[in-house]
Amino acid sequence: MPELRKSPIFEGWVIISTERGKRPNDFRREKKPARGGFCPFCNGNEDKTPPEVLAYRDPMSAPNREGWKVRVVPNKFPALQIEGDLDKRGDGIYDMMRGVGAHEVVIESPDHSKNIQYLPQEHVESIFWALRERSLDLKKDSRFRYILIFKNWGEEAGASLEHSHIQIIATPIIPKRAVEEINGSKFHYDLKERCIFCDILMHEIKEQKRVIYQNENFIAITPFASRFPFESWILPLKHISAFEKTPTEWFPSLADILKNTLTRIDIALDEPPFNFIIHTSPCNQPDMPYYHWHIEIMPKLTRVAGFEWGSGFYINPTPPEEAAEVLRNIDLTKCGNGAEEVRNVEGQ
């Protein structure tokens, strides 16, 4: 059973996977993960994953067989395990609990080679429907305090499988960064009775210096204090604290802006590895007037030196105003590189 351990010095929890228990030799083998070959997420290999917890599929098809469009399965090697109680305890000055949680994988499509931004818009909407449905379901479990939704794409961004997928981790603690954002935005609200994210939107729309793209319900910007080159955020234009409370009528524009932004990044930066994380409010919370859900996209362009995550002090060589200008000026009707995929985007 994995264990959750709290830093005795500050707010911050770590999952220690006691079962994986990697010894030194495992790291040597890990250096080059195998690519190509067999893929458990592909069409026809449904029996190579744990049984699906959700699938949007042809009504004539059977569960865990071909005929699906989006499929959600438990992670075969979960960071947290679903059974049991938290069993919170101490050991002298230390605090820990059992690593109880859920770890699921959203397989975005049966097509091995299509990344999310190159799926048709209506397909991407279905992916958001699946994320919403799983969030609502996992939030019913009173042991969970946060639903972390994220995507690693490309080996350098930590993806261990090529086939495009999104991960969902339901945790019994609130991740450190979410705690910081919530406390920080609450502080702003207590001072001004306004949501800091709504203030940022107003400022950015007025200034237009860091706007990448905007549609009916969402905006994509490069944040003022971007930690990474070409870091991009997608936010709903109206205040909503939790992702799963987004009106589903907005899903077409949500799918549009995610495809649009990721495609611009791909063309500008030659399909870089990237991560995105949905930042949303914790479980068991009423609507929060001070917190505003959003997606943070981080292309992996520079090696993040250890001193950066060790000190929390980031050096970003590209001003976000320049990054936004580059991304804004990408002409999605004229294909530079990645031509085939872009035609696919434009042709829908």
Added chain:
Amino acid sequence: MPELRKSPIFEGWVIISTERGKRPNDFRREKKPARGGFCPFCNGNEDKTPPEVLAYRDPMSAPNREGWKVRVVPNKFPALQIEGDLDKRGDGIYDMMRGVGAHEVVIESPDHSKNIQYLPQEHVESIFWALRERSLDLKKDSRFRYILIFKNWGEEAGASLEHSHIQIIATPIIPKRAVEEINGSKFHYDLKERCIFCDILMHEIKEQKRVIYQNENFIAITPFASRFPFESWILPLKHISAFEKTPTEWFPSLADILKNTLTRIDIALDEPPFNFIIHTSPCNQPDMPYYHWHIEIMPKLTRVAGFEWGSGFYINPTPPEEAAEVLRNIDLTKCGNGAEEVRNVEGQ
């Protein structure tokens, strides 16, 4: 002039290097940094760096010529610039200041191929003398609030030059992680009137489960809530809040424990890329009864997935008790791999 920008949402500053201003094409070129070839840190190339600010050298030798043992020079491509005032200002909801600071490089030895752990103990002591001397000098500048000392070794750990070196960045803000550690340890002190780090030491010495090595004045442990496999901390056994206030009589044992710990990591993990950071108290502070300086060593074994730095939620596949056992049991008198270097260590 680089700019320091504060996150509007929470405590956290980013250096935006406006002058470097990397455009998309720069990242494509960056993919494979050149290795081998000319090295500005090598003996005889002293005129290829900015003039030295400190050097321990043969008394017969001239500055910025051969004959040195440890040499400190300003970084040729500094993240922060030394001239001028901070000029703190706001832009609507945003806060920023000019990127004023110092960025220096400590060239550990004239020998291109020797990493710090394979230098003679007395040489490593000189490196700590140089770090102390530069810290004391930089702390005199009232614009600076923190002296960040760190080492990136190996390309994957962010080193842009092979020749082994340490970096010093003097910043006009206190890095986020230092703020968190100080606030967290102050909270513990306010509750118990004890230093949390001293409590950790007592606990670890008693339990012996996470101890790697101990000598007269220092101990090396794997921390209870290790974020990374084989993460290792070196702490002084007696309470001292600032690195530069360490009694210099302790430098032999400090050099010993750094060499010893890094050599164990090298043997156990086949010379992995790594980072270390000296965590110390901020500038212009009296002795802090609640903060305890230490070195955090992070071997770079797994790719840190974006979701980990994006969420602050780490998954560590190696329990620190197992890591400590592996490192503790390395027999430094019998060489496994890295034989030549280890003989060098043992033979001094």
